[in-house]
Amino acid sequence: MPKYLLRLLCFTMILGALPVIVIGSVSYTIASRDIEQKVRESNLQILHQTQMRVEQVLRSLQLSSIQYVNSPLVLRAMKQPLDSSEFQEIRDLTSGxxxxxxxxxxxxxxxxxxxxxxxxxxxxxxxxxxxxxxxRIGTYLTYTNSLFWVTQNKSSAKESVPVSAGMGEALTEQAQPPTLISSDNVVSMVFKIPMVPTNVKPKGFLVIDIADAELSSFLSRNPNSGDLYVLDQDQQYFLNDTNYGSKYDQLNKDIQEKVQMSGESQGFFSAEVEDKPVAVSYRQSPLNGWLYVSVVSLGQITAQSQKIAVVTGVATLIMLCVTGLVAIYGSRRMYSPISRLLQFTKGLDSPLPPAGRRQDEFIYIEERLSTLFSSEQTMREQMKGQHVHLQEFFMTKLLTGKISEEDFRYQGELYDFPTGWSHLGVLMLQIDTLEGTRYEEKDRDLLLFAVNNMVGELLPSEIRFTPVMLDDAQVTVLASSLKDELQLKEWMHKQADWIRERVVTYLNLPVSIGISRAYSSIGATPRAYQESREALQGRVSLGSRIILHYEDIQPRGQMEAALYTQLRMIEDQLASALKQGDEEKTDMYFRQYLGLLADKKLHFSEYPVIMVQLLSRVYQLVQEQGGDVAEVLGEKASMAYLLKLSTLDEMTSWFRKRLFLPVIRFWREQEESQYMNIARRMIRLIEERYDRDLSLEACAEELNFHPVYLSRVFKKEAGVNFTEYLAEYRMEKAKTWLQTTDLKIAEIAEKLNYTNPTAFIRTFRKITGTTPGKYREQQR
Structure with a gap:
């Protein structure tokens, strides 16, 4: 068997068998604990039910006794002497x-x-x-409560009533006087009458004895709950029909100590009684302080888990056998890729593997893949160069609320962010304006990049997170261990002032910085980022080149109705000046507009709203003349561009250059175009109606304009007034007819709508310098 196949088989066996053994052991342990837990809960439930049954009887008896004690019959009897002659009253008392x-x-x-x-x-x-x-009654006087319980009254012997205490004939007829106390083992419920404070001697007592045997009937007799007994406040047994002797004396002391030390009314613990482990459950009654105790042998509890142990053992053996078979099959399957990889790597080197490499497959594979590891190392070095970009990307997500606190705690350590801080703060730096500097608008992003690098070099890494550029600003999150709010605010202001001073020194660039409120939870970073941006908006009313704290921004006030009316009046005057093309008046009204805003000391958030209203009015002027706002004013005159402006100086310059001047030029062009159009239409009327009665009033009615306005427009565009132009046009027609036709002078005058030839001849001579007849002769 190959070396690594054997190792793989052994490892797989261990890997497969270990979880089976662990799971079997854990399952048995959990099952045993669950059984013990269930028994404990069951015993506590039985104790609770037993307590509730006993206390329900006692409480009901207590309420009935209170009603009896407070009844008029008892209250009246307690105030007067009583003898055997008052038979009816005694009977009434006993009937209660x-x-x-x-x-x-x-x-x-x-x-x-x-x-x-x-x-x-x-x-x-x-x-x-x-x-x-x-x-016995004398001992009751020592109790401080108005209602109390007394158990095991063995000291009270059976006492007979003397003959003198008989109640009339009904009592004397009895063979023997009735006993006052009939049992030694009773539970006595004692009421002081009246229910007086502890320092006042009572007038009497109501004592109700309940036999222990009566209350014992309410105790549970479930064999699974073990020994169940009740202890009174003196740790004495009662209500139980089994004599435990001193068997549980030490256990009872332990229970009393746990109740006194923990202050809890119920509990469960394990102990030993006569060298045998037991499970003890107890509950203390809030009604009378009795302790209800259940003692169960642990052997009885664990007996139920033995079956589980057997079943678990058998299941574990079966799973071990199955694991062995799967390990043999799986190991061979898992070794097959190694064998193929070995053959593949041999092919990379030479057809015949060198001697010695056949003994250890992985050494050979390692040598063949060493080149891949070197490539990976090179890639790691390249990734280190991207670490800063990853930090900036992470900070951008943090500022925009895309990183949770849990993600930050995990990833923050990877990026070497500051630790041990108690408060954070956000600084936002923005360029006030590029006008009047050596830079142009296209340099803004490059300048922000330079500022971002400066901040990274000026501030130590221990007190700041990675600086980033976000939208149109440079943002830095500061970290400080200071806890005093005033000191923390001064410290952040000092850092901001240091940054601004360096930017002015090295770049000669006007900048302002907004500072958020200090915060301690990293999840509040997006809110602090917005606070720093809102702080910078204060430049609209406070000016540029400043450092603003979010806390120092004045609360927003309401704009007065009178101010709105004044602004509307100035807007109307400004619009009129724009229509007239008067740049001086436009500039004067705009200064009045801005001065009114400055006098009222509006909150900075009101400025964009008011400026947008003025912008809309200017747009309206362009649209009134049929112009397209985008074509007339350009892209930089948009509302979005206005909202990007951060200072009042920028807004003022923007309105003058981007709005007012283009609108004035547009109105002038439109007015000139309109004049030319009107003049052309009047000339067209002359060309069409020269042979009819045509006057300036007739043209005004046709074109729907006032005659005076038409006269001024025609004079401006044609260079002559309407009457002169009409006469010249008619004479040009007369010249053409004189040259090309044989029409008589009178006929030409009639065609040109002259009432008599003399008026025609006089007009022709005035314009051409000769008479119609001589003109015809000269042309022929």
């Missing part, structure tokens, strides 16, 4: 005890009046001093 029997079986109940020294029970009546329970 009988009503309590509806809740549960009561072993005994008695009402004690300390001040009047009498006792009324379910079966007897007498003076308190005649019974030995006075000692």
């Amino acid at each position: 005890f009988n009503n309590l029997q509806a809740v549960t079986s009561i072993d005994q109940a008695y009402l004690v009046n300390l001040d009047e020294d009498w006792v009324v029970s379910m079966r007897s009546f007498g003076k308190l001093s005649d019974f030995s329970i006075r000692d």
Whole structure:
């Protein structure tokens, strides 16, 4: 068997068998734990159900007893002495005890009046001093609560009522007086009457005894829950019919310590009782402090998991056999590519492989592929040169919100970003303007690139992330360990001032820097980026060459209606000046417009809105003359270009150069074109109607213009007034007819719409300097 095939087979066996063994072990462990968990939850549930059953009875009895204690009958009886002659009242009191029997079986109940020294029970009546329970009542005075529970009253012996305590004939007829306390193992519920504060002696007590056997009937007897018993507040057994002796004494102490230390009312833990492991579940009642305890042997719990262990073992063996078969088959299949690769690499070298290489296939393959590894190393060196570009790309995604905090924590270490910072801040640098500098607009991107390189060299890598160019700005994320907000703000301002100073010194370039608020979560970087951009917008109202913090931007106010009205009036005057082509008035009204904005000290965010309104008004002027905005004003006069302007000086210069001057030229051209069109139409009317009665008023009615306006337009375009041009045109027609026809002078005058030949001759002589007759003779 080939060397590597054997190794591959062994490795595959180990690789396949190990998960099977691990999975089998883990499955058994998990199953055992699940069973133990289920048993624990089941025991806790049984304890909870047992507690709820017992407490439901006790609470119901408690509520009924409270109603009895607060009844007018009891309250009245506690204020007066009582003897055996008051048979009806004693019967009424005992009948109340009988009503309590509806809740549960009561072993005994008695009402004690300390001040009047009498006792009324379910079966007897007498003076308190005649019974030995006075000692027991005395111990009740030491309790601070108005309602409390007493268990294991073995000290209270059975006491008979003396003959003097009989209740009339009904009592004396009994053969023996009834006992006051009928059982040694009872749970007593004691009410102070009235339910007074702890520092006031009560007038009496209501004591209700419930036999332990009665409450024991509510305990669960499920064999799977083990030993279940109840402890009172003194850690004494009761309510159980099994005598555990001292078996669980140490366990009970452990439970009490866990309850006191943890403060939790329920729990589960493992312990040893008589050298046997057990699982203990416990719950403490908030009603009376009793502890409900369940003790189950761990052997009983794990017995159920033995079947799982057997099934798991068998399944593991079967899977190991299957794994062995698959390993043999798979190893051969996996070795076949190595064999083919070995044959291929041998072919690369020579038909016959050199001696010695047949012993180790991979050494031979390694030698043949060494050239590929060297090529890979060369590629790695080239990738290092792209590391900076990858950093910039990562920062661009971070600033635009395309990187989550989880991605940053993973990839940030790869790019050697600062660590150990407590706060971050974003600096955004923008070029204020290129006008008045030695640079042109086409140099803006190159200048930003130069500034970005300068920032990378000026600031140490420990306090900044990789600087990037984003849109029309240079952006830098600063990292600082400072925690004081004021110190942090001063530190970021200092870094921004240092950058601006160096840019002015080396590039002589006017720039402004916006600074965001400090933040601690890397996920807030996109918001901080927007804050730095908003801070730079303050240049509109504050000017250029400044450093602006986001916190220092004034809150936005509302534009007054009066201001809007004034701006509209100046807009109308400005539009009128543009129509008239008056550059001086246009510039004057625009200065008034800007001055009004400056006086009102508007927030910087209002400027773009107002400027867009003015831009729309200028667009409207172009459209009124039938012009196309893009053709008349050009691409740089668009609204998008206006919104890119960051300072008021840039906006002012842009309006004057890109809007006002082109609009004035356009209006002049359109007006001249309109004048020429009107003049042509009037000349056409003259050519068509020269032989009819034609006047300036007739032309005005035909062309739908005022006669005075037509006279001014015709004079400007033709150089002569309308009447003179009409006369000259008619005389030119007369010359043609005189030369080419034999029409008489009178006939020509009639054809030219002259009323008499004399007026025609006078006009002809005035224009040509000779009479029509002489003109005909001269031309012939």
